[in-house]
Every structure is written in C-alpha cells, then in structure tokens.
Amino acid sequence: MYPANFDYQKASSVAEALAVMAANPDVKVIAGGHSLLPAMKLRLAQPPALLDVWGIEELKGIRREGDWFVVGAMTTHADVLRSELPLFPEVAYEVGDPMVRNRGTIGGSLAHADPSADYPAAALALGAEFVIRGPEGERTVPAGEMFLGMFESAVQPGELLTHVRIPATVQASAYEKFKHPASHYAIVGVAVIRDANGQIRAAYTGAGEKAERLHRLEERLNSGQPVGTGLVESATLLGDRFASPEYRAHLVDVLAERAAARV
Numbered sequence: 001m002y003p004a005n006f007d008y009q010k011a012s013s014v015a016e017a018l019a020v021m022a023a024n025p026d027v028k029v030i031a032g033g034h035s036l037l038p039a040m041k042l043r044l045a046q047p048p049a050l051l052d053v054w055g056i057e058e059l060k061g062i063r064r065e066g067d068w069f070v071v072g073a074m075t076t077h078a079d080v081l082r083s084e085l086p087l088f089p090e091v092a093y094e095v096g097d098p099m100v101r102n103r104g105t106i107g108g109s110l111a112h113a114d115p116s117a118d119y120p121a122a123a124l125a126l127g128a129e130f131v132i133r134g135p136e137g138e139r140t141v142p143a144g145e146m147f148l149g150m151f152e153s154a155v156q157p158g159e160l161l162t163h164v165r166i167p168a169t170v171q172a173s174a175y176e177k178f179k180h181p182a183s184h185y186a187i188v189g190v191a192v193i194r195d196a197n198g199q200i201r202a203a204y205t206g207a208g209e210k211a212e213r214l215h216r217l218e219e220r221l222n223s224g225q226p227v228g229t230g231l232v233e234s235a236t237l238l239g240d241r242f243a244s245p246e247y248r249a250h251l252v253d254v255l256a257e258r259a260a261a262r263v
Contacts (some may be wrong), residue, residue, distance in 0.1 A: 003040035007049040014133060014162060017053050021158045022135055027051045029160065031074060031108030034100055054105065059162055067196075071164045073107020080106055085166055087173035087193060091122045094177050096184055110146070111161045113153040113210065115238070116185035120147050120211035122175060124203035125191040128166050134159035147210040169196035174262035176255040178206075180242060187243050188251035190214065192259040200263070202256065207237045207248040217256050227260050229253045 009027070011017035021027055028047035030036050031054050039045040053059065059074035062083050069085050078101040081092040088106075095101055095109070095118055109119050110130070122128075123143040130141045132155055141154045148154060155161050170193050177189040186206035192214075193201050200221040202214035216231045234249040243251070 004046045010052040032104035034104045035112045069166045073161045074105050077101035077104050086170035087122045090175050091118045107161045111155045115150050116206045121191040121203040121205035125193045125201045131163040150209040172263040174259040176259040178251050190255040190259050194263045227257045
C-alpha cells in the first residue's frame with residue numbers, strides 16, 4: 001500500500017528540529033525510517049507531517065569521554081557494528097540485514113521502544129544513559145527509566161534523543177537471541193555483562209511488553225549460584241502464534257545460560 005499524504009521537512013541541526021517540533025506538535029520524527037515507513041505504508045500510522053533528522057551531523061559518531069562512550073543518536077547500526085563499544089556491536093549484528101544496518105539508527109531504535117528490539121536489553125544490562133533535549137533543555141535518563149511500555153519510551157512529544165552514554169569499563173559481555181525467521185526481531189533476547197567491579201548485570205527483550213532486567217539471574221550469579229530455571233514468571237510475558245508465554249519463559253532460561261557461560 002501507499003502511505004497517506006504528509007508534509008516533509010528536513011532539519012540540519014538539533015535546534016532547528018526542536019523549533020519545528022515546537023511549531024508543529026503533530027509532526028513525527030523520522031530517522032532511518034525502518035519502523036515508521038512500513039507502518040505508514042500499511043496506514044497503521046498516518047502522521048500529517050514528517051521531520052527528517054537523519055542528516056543532523058552533530059548526532060552522528062562515537063567518542064570516548066573518560067569511562068563512557070558517547071554515541072550520537074543518528075549513528076547507524078553498521079557504525080555501531082564496527083565500533084569498540086562493549087556488547088553493542090554484537091547486538092548490532094543481530095539487527096535486520098546489511099541494508100537495514102546501513103540506514104537504521106541506534107537512536108531511532110531505542111526511542112521507538114519496540115518490545116522485540118535488541119538494543120534495549122543491552123542498554124539495561126550495561127546501565128546506559130540517554131541524553132534527551134527538549135523545550136525545557138537537556139536531561140539524562142537512566143536505562144531503567146527509558147522503556148516505559150510497548151512502543152513507549154521516556155522521549156516525550158517535542159523532545160529528541162540526542163546521545164546514548166555507554167559505560168566503557170566492562171570486563172565481558174554476551175548477547176544470545178532466538179529470532180523470528182523472517183523479521184529477525186527477537187522472540188527472546190538475553191544480554192549479560194560483567195561490569196568493571198566483576199558484578200553480573202542482565203536483561204531480556206522480546207518476551208514482554210518492554211525490555212526488563214533479569215534480577216533473579218543477577219542475584220544467582222553474583223552469589224555464586226548456577227543460572228537455574230524460572231528466571232521470569234510466564235504470567236508476566238506475551239504470547240502469540242510464534243511463542244506462548246511459557247515457551248518464552250523457557251527461552252529466557254536457555255539463552256541466559258548460554259550468555260552467562262560467555263562472561
């Protein structure tokens with residue numbers, strides 16, 4: 001299908017993007033477009049106007065600032081894949097295919113908060129931070145407060161995710177995923193890291209309405225216990241024609257065991 005008619009504007013700076021959003025509250029921000037455009041073609045989304053931020057150069061690139069990496073929101077998956085970031089390159093390899101990775105952006109994926117996306121689990125496990133700018137200025141949101149629900153993030157109307165801050169001092173990391181064979185989205189994905197202090201942090205994606213920390217796994221591994229089973233309650237998980245809640249709970253256990261063995 002073809003999308004409904006819409007107006008199109010392209011911003012060359014964050015300041016310009018914020019000004020456009022302030023002047024037109026109904027405008028929808030588009031980055032790589034791999035989530036929004038398919039929805040528009042199916043007319044599941046019909047925004048009256050699009051604001052293209054993909055070309056904002058100040059939102060691209062990766063740099064090191066002390067114990068943190070700072071990643072521009074418009075940095076592509078392909079650039080993340082080639083980087084020295086902890087965990088995120090492994091996760092980026094699992095995103096779509098080369099065409100998607102060369103156009104899609106890390107910021108677009110994270111702000112979209114798809115419950116089956118890969119990056120949210122990595123962000124939660126690593127303890128990433130999100131820099132968001134809006135009419136009231138700039139604020140930093142920890143990963144634990146970024147993903148609010150299904151397709152709902154902490155980025156509010158009129159705001160723009162500008163950078164992702166990722167801890168640089170990580171001893172080891174791993175991501176294990178059971179993917180949908182066509183879309184490559186995660187039916188379940190589990191990220192596990194060993195931080196600078198030797199402590200385990202973990203999170204899962206794909207199984208529920210949003211990515212969540214795997215606190216039971218963290219408690220067990222940090223106290224010297226085996227991974228075991230029953231890491232999440234199936235009653236809290238999603239079920240569909242691809243996987244029941246019970247099967248997703250089983251996948252969390254299996255993938256957590258595999259990821260933990262690598263850190």
